Amino acid sequence: MSKILMKGAEAVGEAAIRAGCISYFCYPITPQSEVAEYLSKRLPEVGGTFVQAESEVAASQMVYGAAGAGVRIMTTSSSPGISLMTEGISYIAGAELPAVFVNIVRGGPGLGGILPSQADYFQATKGGGHGDYRFLAIAPASVQEMVEWVMRAFPLAEKYRNPVMVVGDGLLAQMMEPVDFGCVEPTPQIDVESWATTGCKDRPANLINSLFLDPLKLEEFNWKLKAKYEAMEAEIAYEEYKMDDCEMFVVAYGTTSRVVRTAINALREEGYKIGMFRPITIFPFPQKAMRAYGENPRVKSVAVVEMSNGQMLEDVKWAVLEKKPVEFFARNGGIVPNPHETMEFLRKSYEKHGGTK
Amino acid sequence: MKTIFSRPRAMTETITHYCPGCTHGTAHRLVAEVIDELGLRESTVGVAPVGCSVLLYNYMDTDMHQAAHGRAPAVATGIKRTRPNLTVYTYQGDGDLASIGMAEIIHAANRGEKITVVFINNAIYGMTGGQMAPTTMPGQRTTTSPAGRDVDNVGYPIRVAELLSTLRTPSYVVRGSLHTPHNIIEAKKAIRQAFQYQVDGTCFSFVELLSICPTNWGITPVKSNEWLEKNMLPYYPLGVYKTPEEN
Numbered sequence: 105m106s107k108i109l110m111k112g113a114e115a116v117g118e119a120a121i122r123a124g125c126i127s128y129f130c131y132p133i134t135p136q137s138e139v140a141e142y143l144s145k146r147l148p149e150v151g152g153t154f155v156q157a158e159s160e161v162a163a164s165q166m167v168y169g170a171a172g173a174g175v176r177i178m179t180t181s182s183s184p185g186i187s188l189m190t191e192g193i194s195y196i197a198g199a200e201l202p203a204v205f206v207n208i209v210r211g212g213p214g215l216g217g218i219l220p221s222q223a224d225y226f227q228a229t230k231g232g233g234h235g236d237y238r239f240l241a242i243a244p245a246s247v248q249e250m251v252e253w254v255m256r257a258f259p260l261a262e263k264y265r266n267p268v269m270v271v272g273d274g275l276l277a278q279m280m281e282p283v284d285f286g287c288v289e290p291t292p293q294i295d296v297e298s299w300a301t302t303g304c305k306d307r308p309a310n311l312i313n314s315l316f317l318d319p320l321k322l323e324e325f326n327w328k329l330k331a332k333y334e335a336m337e338a339e340i341a342y343e344e345y346k347m348d349d350c351e352m353f354v355v356a357y358g359t360t361s362r363v364v365r366t367a368i369n370a371l372r373e374e375g376y377k378i379g380m381f382r383p384i385t386i387f388p389f390p391q392k393a394m395r396a397y398g399e400n401p402r403v404k405s406v407a408v409v410e411m412s413n414g415q416m417l418e419d420v421k422w423a424v425l426e427k428k429p430v431e432f433f434a435r436n437g438g439i440v441p442n443p444h445e446t447m448e449f450l451r452k453s454y455e456k457h458g459g460t461k
Numbered sequence: 462m463k464t465i466f467s468r469p470r471a472m473t474e475t476i477t478h479y480c481p482g483c484t485h486g487t488a489h490r491l492v493a494e495v496i497d498e499l500g501l502r503e504s505t506v507g508v509a510p511v512g513c514s515v516l517l518y519n520y521m522d523t524d525m526h527q528a529a530h531g532r533a534p535a536v537a538t539g540i541k542r543t544r545p546n547l548t549v550y551t552y553q554g555d556g557d558l559a560s561i562g563m564a565e566i567i568h569a570a571n572r573g574e575k576i577t578v579v580f581i582n583n584a585i586y587g588m589t590g591g592q593m594a595p596t597t598m599p600g601q602r603t604t605t606s607p608a609g610r611d612v613d614n615v616g617y618p619i620r621v622a623e624l625l626s627t628l629r630t631p632s633y634v635v636r637g638s639l640h641t642p643h644n645i646i647e648a649k650k651a652i653r654q655a656f657q658y659q660v661d662g663t664c665f666s667f668v669e670l671l672s673i674c675p676t677n678w679g680i681t682p683v684k685s686n687e688w689l690e691k692n693m694l695p696y697y698p699l700g701v702y703k704t705p706e707e708n
């Protein structure tokens with residue numbers, strides 16, 4: 105298949121259609137309103153449904169309704185909008201429905217800014233809304249990866265009957281990169297007749313529900329969710345970049361991993377043996393694989409670069425269990441770290457912990 | 462022997478949890494009878510609210526979806542837009558619809574969603590123990606307006622049927638009541654008309670039903686019906702507020 109040059113946000117919309125999602129409910133918010141603009145034009149062409157909702161609260165509940173009706177469904181938003189959607193997300197998780205959410209994260213808290221940020225890591229990986237639920241959360245690092253993961257998100261959501269969140273930022277959503285939609289084979293939708301609200305013709309009535317008045321039943325349900333989140337570990341994805349001989353490895357995901365890659369390439373020329381461990385699924389977190397590197401005697405230190413006050417940092421520390429020192433560098437508020445400051449930080453961290461050249 | 466009265470097919474055999482005299486059960490039955498009469502049981506999805514009628518899904522033998530508090534019209538939108546052949550209705554109380562869910566109901570009506578909304582106005586929050594609702598009458602005592610609703614402080618009760626009928630989008634908006642047998646018969650006609658408009662793909666349809674909550678009003682069911690007639694009827698006049706043909 106040939107590649108076409110596309111803006112990240114529009115590519116997200118097209119990827120959903122290619123994956124068989126022809127319904128979309130949304131509320132505009134920068135920096136991802138182009139998804140809505142693109143789909144408002146494209147969905148009528150493919151016989152789909154586009155509704156601009158009155159709020160993200162309503163959009164997430166429309167997603168809840170559509171997911172309950174057993175159709176492939178996605179919505180997209182950015183940080184303040186995702187906060188409002190957490191009501192619907194919690195119900196979707198509680199009713200065990202498949203749905204895809206895309207968060208094009210911007211700086212916060214509050215109204216924050218509109219520029220790239222990774223400040224919603226906790227929200228994406230630790231639940232976000234009320235109740236003990238998790239997303240399967242995925243953090244692509246290019247427009248192509250965003251397309252592939254949006255397409256894979258639908259069958260994954262169906263496999264686990266759980267919301268999947270794809271996490272990006274304004275850089276990934278606003279830049280244009282060549283994309284190939286043929287990389288992921290669209291999968292047929294699972295059979296929904298046994299649970300979805302399709303009309304109870306020739307079968308018992310179905311119910312979409314998250315209410316458990318009996319605490320023992322609710323506890324049992326929470327155990328079931330726990331087991332499901334553990335089973336999702338089968339989907340763990342990460343990239344190892346120049347890890348074979350590294351004496352220090354950097355953990356970075358999404359946009360920051362692009363900067364870190366540039367910095368590592370330059371530092372390798374200077375003789376620094378630095379690698380990158382890039383989580384692609386941020387929940388479940390690739391803890392075991394990272395821990396193995398942390399236990400490797402060759403590795404002297406670990407560095408974390410992210411655009412937040414150290415949210416993924418907590419997961420990295422937990423993964424390496426204080427076996428190695430963990431250094432941290434961040435830009436925040438919508439500022440992407442530049443390669444020079446990143447290199448300076450990496451040089452210092454490397455030397456501080458006795459890395460050889 | 463000829464059966465002249467039985468449980469509607471669209472209802473389950475479950476005994477409801479409602480307080481004695483509560484009109485929720487009456488309203489459920491009217492909806493179920495209409496679903497039966499129009500032959501819609503196998504193509505209907507009911508959206509249950511948060512409120513005393515949250516367990517509506519246990520009583521209806523159709524596909525059901527339990528919504529978040531106030532969001533039933535948005536959930537119904539999601540179902541109807543993606544499966545337009547289904548008949549989708551919401552059933553909501555006045556706290557659910559007229560307070561926390563005001564945005565969802567106004568916009569669903571304004572978009573002209575082809576859904577039906579059954580709105581139970583009992584002038585109080587039943588489920589949480591009798592707090593003030595947006596529909597609570599002036600001077601009415603509730604657990605959060607112990608001295609009676611003070612309109613200078615919290616405003617007047619919201620007349621939802623009137624409010625929705627101001628929207629330009631074609632719709633069917635009607636207010637009925639459940640406090641006498643005659644009114645119940647009229648209410649059923651309104652519900653049937655509302656579902657018919659949906660089945661015909663005509664418009665958004667909305668049926669407000671004045672209802673009683675003897676438990677939280679603190680009076681007997683008989684007295685409740687009298688209280689409704691004396692206090693609610695003058696403020697919430699019954700009748701058809703809007704028809705799609707008017708447009």
Ligand SMILES: Cc1ncc(C[n+]2csc(CCOP(=O)(O)OP(=O)(O)O)c2C)c(N)n1
Pocket residue numbers: 511512513514530553554555556557558581583585586587588589594674
């Ligand atoms: C987000 C949220 N806020 C508050 C509640 C608590 N709550 C449950 S039912 C209810 C009021 C229901 O009153 P109404 O809609 O009038 O229905 P009724 O019980 O009178 O039939 C409230 C406030 C909730 N479940 N969810």
Ligand code: SF4
Pocket residue numbers: 478479480482483484485513583587588673674675676677
């Ligand atoms: S509390 Fe009121 S509305 Fe709720 S079941 Fe009892 S009488 Fe009905």
